[in-house]
Amino acid sequence: MFEPVGSAEVTITIYLDGRAIPARAGESIAACLLRAGVTHFRTTPVSGARRLPYCMIGHCFDCLIEIDGIGSRQACLSQVENGMKLRTQDGSATIPGVDLQ
Numbered sequence: 001m002f003e004p005v006g007s008a009e010v011t012i013t014i015y016l017d018g019r020a021i022p023a024r025a026g027e028s029i030a031a032c033l034l035r036a037g038v039t040h041f042r043t044t045p046v047s048g049a050r051r052l053p054y055c056m057i058g059h060c061f062d063c064l065i066e067i068d069g070i071g072s073r074q075a076c077l078s079q080v081e082n083g084m085k086l087r088t089q090d091g092s093a094t095i096p097g098v099d100l101q
């Protein structure tokens, strides 16, 4: 059904909301977090509904997450990097130094 991309060995660690998650070099953040059982990557700005990756090819934007301090990044199109810090995105993204209100 699905073929792993990159190494099949868990060799690096990423962090989601401070939780250490083992990752495989070369895989997408979305694949790694789904395998780890993460229940949502973001909540919507209007209703607060929880969202998880849907398309895994960059079209639906349900995988938006904060990566190393930058919000609204697509987890399905971004590869894991050792020590990467992710944060669940609640509502709209924030950009340091920019007031989006």
Ligand code: FES
Binding pocket: 030, 052, 053, 054, 055, 056, 057, 058, 059, 060, 061, 062, 063, 064, 074, 075, 076, 077
């Ligand atoms: S899962 Fe659809 S854009 Fe990432």
